[in-house]
Amino acid sequence: MAKKLKIGLFGFGCVGQGLHYVLNNSTGFKADIVKIAVKDKTKERSVSKDLITFDKYEILNNPEIDVIVELIDDAEEAFNIVSEALKKGKHVVTANKKMLAIHLEELYELQIKNNVSLLYEASAGGSIPIIRTLEEYFDNEELEKVSGIFNGTTNYILTKTINEKLSYAVALKQAQEKGFAETDPTNDVEGYDPKFKAVIIALHAFGLIIKPEEVLNLGITTLHENDIKYASEKDYKIKLTPVIQRLPNDKVGVLVAPRFVKETNQLFNVENEFNGVIVEGKFSGEQFLQGKGAGSYPTGAAVLSDISALSHGYKYEYKKHVQKHASNFTNDVIVNVYFRYNSLIDLNKIEFDEISEKYNGGDYNYIVGKVNLQTLLNNRDYILKNKLFISLVNDTISLKAKKAEATVNKEKQLINN
Amino acid sequence: MAKKLKIGLFGFGCVGQGLHYVLNNSTGFKADIVKIAVKDKTKERSVSKDLITFDKYEILNNPEIDVIVELIDDAEEAFNIVSEALKKGKHVVTANKKMLAIHLEELYELQIKNNVSLLYEASAGGSIPIIRTLEEYFDNEELEKVSGIFNGTTNYILTKTINEKLSYAVALKQAQEKGFAETDPTNDVEGYDPKFKAVIIALHAFGLIIKPEEVLNLGITTLHENDIKYASEKDYKIKLTPVIQRLPNDKVGVLVAPRFVKETNQLFNVENEFNGVIVEGKFSGEQFLQGKGAGSYPTGAAVLSDISALSHGYKYEYKKHVQKHASNFTNDVIVNVYFRYNSLIDLNKIEFDEISEKYNGGDYNYIVGKVNLQTLLNNRDYILKNKLFISLVNDTISLKAKKAEATVNKEKQLINN
Numbered sequence: 016m017a018k019k020l021k022i023g024l025f026g027f028g029c030v031g032q033g034l035h036y037v038l039n040n041s042t043g044f045k046a047d048i049v050k051i052a053v054k055d056k057t058k059e060r061s062v063s064k065d066l067i068t069f070d071k072y073e074i075l076n077n078p079e080i081d082v083i084v085e086l087i088d089d090a091e092e093a094f095n096i097v098s099e100a101l102k103k104g105k106h107v108v109t110a111n112k113k114m115l116a117i118h119l120e121e122l123y124e125l126q127i128k129n130n131v132s133l134l135y136e137a138s139a140g141g142s143i144p145i146i147r148t149l150e151e152y153f154d155n156e157e158l159e160k161v162s163g164i165f166n167g168t169t170n171y172i173l174t175k176t177i178n179e180k181l182s183y184a185v186a187l188k189q190a191q192e193k194g195f196a197e198t199d200p201t202n203d204v205e206g207y208d209p210k211f212k213a214v215i216i217a218l219h220a221f222g223l224i225i226k227p228e229e230v231l232n233l234g235i236t237t238l239h240e241n242d243i244k245y246a247s248e249k250d251y252k253i254k255l256t257p258v259i260q261r262l263p264n265d266k267v268g269v270l271v272a273p274r275f276v277k278e279t280n281q282l283f284n285v286e287n288e289f290n291g292v293i294v295e296g297k298f299s300g301e302q303f304l305q306g307k308g309a310g311s312y313p314t315g316a317a318v319l320s321d322i323s324a325l326s327h328g329y330k331y332e333y334k335k336h337v338q339k340h341a342s343n344f345t346n347d348v349i350v351n352v353y354f355r356y357n358s359l360i361d362l363n364k365i366e367f368d369e370i371s372e373k374y375n376g377g378d379y380n381y382i383v384g385k386v387n388l389q390t391l392l393n394n395r396d397y398i399l400k401n402k403l404f405i406s407l408v409n410d411t412i413s414l415k416a417k418k419a420e421a422t423v424n425k426e427k428q429l430i431n432n
Numbered sequence: 433m434a435k436k437l438k439i440g441l442f443g444f445g446c447v448g449q450g451l452h453y454v455l456n457n458s459t460g461f462k463a464d465i466v467k468i469a470v471k472d473k474t475k476e477r478s479v480s481k482d483l484i485t486f487d488k489y490e491i492l493n494n495p496e497i498d499v500i501v502e503l504i505d506d507a508e509e510a511f512n513i514v515s516e517a518l519k520k521g522k523h524v525v526t527a528n529k530k531m532l533a534i535h536l537e538e539l540y541e542l543q544i545k546n547n548v549s550l551l552y553e554a555s556a557g558g559s560i561p562i563i564r565t566l567e568e569y570f571d572n573e574e575l576e577k578v579s580g581i582f583n584g585t586t587n588y589i590l591t592k593t594i595n596e597k598l599s600y601a602v603a604l605k606q607a608q609e610k611g612f613a614e615t616d617p618t619n620d621v622e623g624y625d626p627k628f629k630a631v632i633i634a635l636h637a638f639g640l641i642i643k644p645e646e647v648l649n650l651g652i653t654t655l656h657e658n659d660i661k662y663a664s665e666k667d668y669k670i671k672l673t674p675v676i677q678r679l680p681n682d683k684v685g686v687l688v689a690p691r692f693v694k695e696t697n698q699l700f701n702v703e704n705e706f707n708g709v710i711v712e713g714k715f716s717g718e719q720f721l722q723g724k725g726a727g728s729y730p731t732g733a734a735v736l737s738d739i740s741a742l743s744h745g746y747k748y749e750y751k752k753h754v755q756k757h758a759s760n761f762t763n764d765v766i767v768n769v770y771f772r773y774n775s776l777i778d779l780n781k782i783e784f785d786e787i788s789e790k791y792n793g794g795d796y797n798y799i800v801g802k803v804n805l806q807t808l809l810n811n812r813d814y815i816l817k818n819k820l821f822i823s824l825v826n827d828t829i830s831l832k833a834k835k836a837e838a839t840v841n842k843e844k845q846l847i848n849n
Binding site: 147 | 458460559565568573719722730732733737741
């Protein structure tokens with residue numbers, strides 16, 4: 016039988032309180048939160064003052080505590096806490112995707128070196144058990160692609176702007192009121208949050224350790240009603256979707272960007288704060304998982320599930336990483352995108368390899384075509400600054416195909432005409 | 433690191449060949465099939481004759497073999513093989529839902545007694561890792577309901593008859609040609625197969641060991657075009673869905689029956705041979721998982737996933753059963769159904785507690801209302817024999833509410849008028 020764990024909790028915000036509630040209202044699993052470390056000394060809290068501490072070492076140095084649960088916002092302070100806990104031989108559960116993505120390699124090595132377990136199911140996919148499923152169920156299968164909707168906040172905003180025709184500002188405000196979006200929504204709306212999650216998932220799906228700064232994240236801040244109109248006319252919805260795809264020669268391409276999604280795609284009906292993940296396996300075909308991507312209880316339940324797994328001695332084995340699956344991350348790949356631009360300067364700056372559609376309407380101009388992912392990454396700031404908008408038109412990343420010079424010239428002519 | 437397993441395989445049909453192919457074409461995981469036991473001595477096979485045996489003891493008594501993989505059709509012979517293997521201290525992987533459902537208690541005890549592992553992810557939900565997810569991820573959470581589409585064959589037939597207006601006979605023939613349906617499709621079309629799966633899932637979701645014969649299974653053999661027309665007019669699709677639901681007082685209700693599914697339900701878009709499972713948790717909310725429910729490679733991949741888990745020492749802990757979750761199975765519950773009948777005799781035989789809709793059109797008569805599940809179970813043969821059709825109108829099972837005698841009498845009047 017599993018032993019009853021003693022938990023030291025860092026952070027008592029939305030998820031921390033959710034965990035506290037779920038733990039105290041679960042019939043199946045019992046564990047005690049023996050201490051909660053928080054920052055703000057003035058805040059009123061719903062738990063006994065005896066439980067609260069402002070000194071992290073009251074938890075880190077307490078030999079009675081088996082498990083550290085880290086649920087604070089600050090990624091760097093979180094890393095200090097988590098790495099110190101691991102070094103002290105304590106198991107850790109965290110939901111901090113930013114910390115994980117930035118320090119993935121160090122955290123992987125700290126686990127091995129100190130023979131401890133670090134679990135983080137709640138960091139990606141909300142209540143969807145995606146990491147566990149990749150680690151334990153698809154460990155023996157070569158995966159082709161993992162894609163999906165990993166951010167409840169932007170999905171909520173996109174649902175409201177596209178289905179209900181709310182303005183971006185109103186939709187964002189609603190998301191904030193519902194507790195899905197933070198006061199500073201940059202992490203979500205610029206696609207950092209889903210990128211951190213994509214980086215974590217890339218490790219469990221393909222064995223890849225990549226730095227977040229190597230991965231392109233385009234968000235929805237420059238979305239214009241013309242883009243929504245374009246998508247609607249073609250019966251597309253716009254979703255912010257990370258794509259992690261295996262390519263020939265053990266290469267893997269990763270990006271996060273808005274995408275036009277057709278009705279036939281599973282993600283089309285993933286609405287509001289829900290998340291959805293599509294896992295494409297060589298043999299098992301297409302798997303789809305959907306669940307709540309935000310909220311106090313769903314995330315609290317995901318954290319508790321990790322705590323329960325710890326009580327049974329569970330640790331990630333990082334099987335794909337150990338097996339050295341597809342280990343060559345590359346941005347030298349081609350993606351198919353819709354690109355709304357302002358002037359020819361933009362088109363000369365962001366050079367397309369191939370153009371299949373072109374529209375020039377004065378105030379509203381776009382092209383659809385193939386572009387190198389590295390080109391987009393190099394020009395990310397330019398795109399944001401000039402309020403240009405990029406959306407994938409499908410979820411396929413491909414290796415660059417060399418084209419005849421003549422074709423390229425012909426396309427340049429097309430652009431300049 | 434995991435050790436390389438030596439596998440003794442029973443059966444080399446659709447799934448056995450799928451496993452053989454998937455195993456030999458996986459890069460991540462290596463295991464050897466050292467012997468394959470088959471029945472038919474005359475059949476030509478795609479593997480070396482040295483691998484084949486007609487004597488089960490060549491596998492069962494081979495000390496070199498670590499894992500028995502049982503993939504034969506015959507449930508009783510499968511039970512003989514599996515129970516003998518477990519007694520000999522060998523781990524077993526099986527996909528045989530009928531055997532599992534019938535012998536669940538014995539197989540549970542054999543594992544404990546002999547300290548061996550029996551895994552069967554491929555037995556339910558096709559390539560969806562539902563058992564593992566329930567066992568490892570929702571072990572600490574109180575679940576409210578598990579429902580879904582667990583049978584690829586009937587879902588294929590229903591998709592073709594409802595969306596493409598094919599006749600039942602033509603759709604069944606197509607399913608057989610595609611290898612989804614067997615020559616004798618009774619197990620699928622009468623709902624036995626999804627019932628066996630529901631029985632297995634009830635153990636991992638609620639800790640319940642129930643006998644298949646205690647559970648109602650209504651199938652799609654009596655589906656008439658009038659039923660399809662009724663559903664279509666209301667924008668419903670008809671799906672064959674098991675429902676396993678927690679009720680007050682630790683009770684659980686289980687049944688398998690056709691159901692009218694609205695567009696807002698996740699199962700609406702689960703088409704053809706796909707399976708879908710909805711897991712409703714107290715805290716995590718609604719989870720949805722979809723994947724291929726039939727086919728040689730997807731099922732082979734699910735079996736391989738179990739073999740891989742075995743190589744890491746995995747065994748089910750039956751946590752909900754050990755925790756004695758909701759342990760009172762009951763058929764004394766109310767379900768809301770559409771009931772197409774022929775004559776008043778049918779209505780007097782199958783007595784409804786409440787009627788909300790009534791149509792009498794000579795050749796086509798139906799009522800919609802509440803009926804006791806036990807009443808339906810008692811009259812299952814009568815329903816089939818008289819080609820009556822029952823469809824759930826929602827997925828909610830409720831405990832019986834006592835009604836005033838007057839109301840009952842009024843309804844009896846309504847029926848007889």
